[in-house]
Amino acid sequence: MSQISVPLKFLRNNGIEVLHRGATSINLPRHTVLEAPGSLKWTQYEHSLEMGTFSYQVSGYCFAARIGRYCSFGESVQIGRQNHPLDWVSTSPAFYLGDRVFELGDGFEAAEHYHNYRTAHSKPPTKVKITTIGNDVWIGHGAYIAAGVTIGDGAIIGAHSVVTRDIAPYSVVAGNPATLKRMRLPPNFISLMLKCRWWQFAPWQMDHLDPSDVLEFCRGINSMLKDVAPFAPPTLDLRSETIQ
Numbered sequence: 001m002s003q004i005s006v007p008l009k010f011l012r013n014n015g016i017e018v019l020h021r022g023a024t025s026i027n028l029p030r031h032t033v034l035e036a037p038g039s040l041k042w043t044q045y046e047h048s049l050e051m052g053t054f055s056y057q058v059s060g061y062c063f064a065a066r067i068g069r070y071c072s073f074g075e076s077v078q079i080g081r082q083n084h085p086l087d088w089v090s091t092s093p094a095f096y097l098g099d100r101v102f103e104l105g106d107g108f109e110a111a112e113h114y115h116n117y118r119t120a121h122s123k124p125p126t127k128v129k130i131t132t133i134g135n136d137v138w139i140g141h142g143a144y145i146a147a148g149v150t151i152g153d154g155a156i157i158g159a160h161s162v163v164t165r166d167i168a169p170y171s172v173v174a175g176n177p178a179t180l181k182r183m184r185l186p187p188n189f190i191s192l193m194l195k196c197r198w199w200q201f202a203p204w205q206m207d208h209l210d211p212s213d214v215l216e217f218c219r220g221i222n223s224m225l226k227d228v229a230p231f232a233p234p235t236l237d238l239r240s241e242t243i244q
Contacts, residue, residue, distance in 0.1 A: 003027040003046070006243055014236045016040060017056075028238060035069070035233040043073075047080075047128065052135065053233040054203070064128055068135035068153065069199040079145045080131040088125065096125040134169065135199040154193060156184060169194060185214065192218040202231035 007025045008018050015036025020026050026040075031048035034040075039056035049062065052069030060073075063080035073079075084091040093101050099115045106115070129148030133139075137151050140159030151157070151167045158174025158181075167173055170184040170193070183190065193214070198206065198221045205228060209220040 002030045004030050004238065004243065006238065010243060011040070011236075015234060016236060030238055032236075032238040034236045036236060037233075043077075048130075052199075053231070063131075063147070065131045065133065067133045068137065070136045071133060071138070073139040074141035074143070074159065076142045077139050077145070078143070079133075079139075080129070080147045081144075082128065082147050083126050085125040088121075093125075095119050096121060135197075153199075154184060154190070189214050189218075196221040196225070200230040201228070202233075205231060 004027065005025045006028050008020065008023060011018050011026075014034075015038070016034050017037070017039035018026055019039075019041045028040075028045055029048050032045070033050040035051065035053035038051055038053055041056055042059040043057040044061050046062070047064040049065055049067075051065075051067040052071070054069055055067055055071035055073075057071075057073035057077060057079075058075045060075065060077040061079065061081065062077075063082060065079050084093065085096070088095065096119065098118050104111065104114065106112075108114075131145060131147055132150040133145075134151060134153035134155070136154045137157070138155075139145065139157040140161065142160040143157045144162045145151070145157070146162075146164045149163055149166055151163070152169030152171065154170040155167045156172045157163060157167070157178065158172070160176070161174050161178040162176040163173065163178045165177070167178070170190045172181045172184050173179060174181055185193065196218045198217070201221070201224065205224070206217075206221070209217045211217055
């Protein structure tokens with residue numbers, strides 16, 4: 001999918017923090033939908049991105065991801081790296097990307113051939129896999145999240161873990177491959193958290209509740225459901241936005 005250049009000032013004015021020092025703009029996928037406030041910090045995003053409010057990824061790479069609210073991703077996190085073709089003659093992208101493999105000029109021998117060849121192939125090399133990450137997910141520094149997996153609400157991914165399979169809500173996983181270490185909360189608390197869906201509210205709507213007391217917090221959220229409207233964050237949708 002196409003990328004577009006977006007001024008940092010435009011993003012910040014729309015409630016999205018970016019920390020690319022010295023830059024005046026960054027490239028983002030045309031399919032980018034961001035709830036504000038939120039932060040992209042130093043991360044490289046490709047193909048498509050949908051991210052909920054109060055979520056951020058410090059640095060690393062993210063491809064074709066759907067990310068919920070209140071997510072916290074550390075440094076050098078890799079999300080959604082796509083595969084190479086496994087059943088072709090070669091796994092090399094030289095057979096399907098042509099001169100998009102490397103950004104090169106015209107001054108080297110065979111440059112003309114490099115810039116003009118196209119390999120015929122009867123089927124696409126791979127199919128894009130969307131990676132889905134729920135709400136309130138914490139991913140530690142250096143973790144690798146394989147393309148196409150689903151990580152449930154409230155899960156924790158340990159630093160440098162390699163996640164290749166779906167992760168259940170409120171699981172704490174770590175290792176290579178990532179395995180379950182424990183559940184983040186007791187089963188009855190998990191049920192309450194998933195049922196009340198507290199992440200539908202903004203922090204200022206919940207500032208009268210104590211987040212260190214899970215039971216009372218969930219009770220407070222349940223009482224809010226009767227007469228408090230969920231937070232409707234402003235949304236920046238680059239698919240339809242005209243960038244000035």
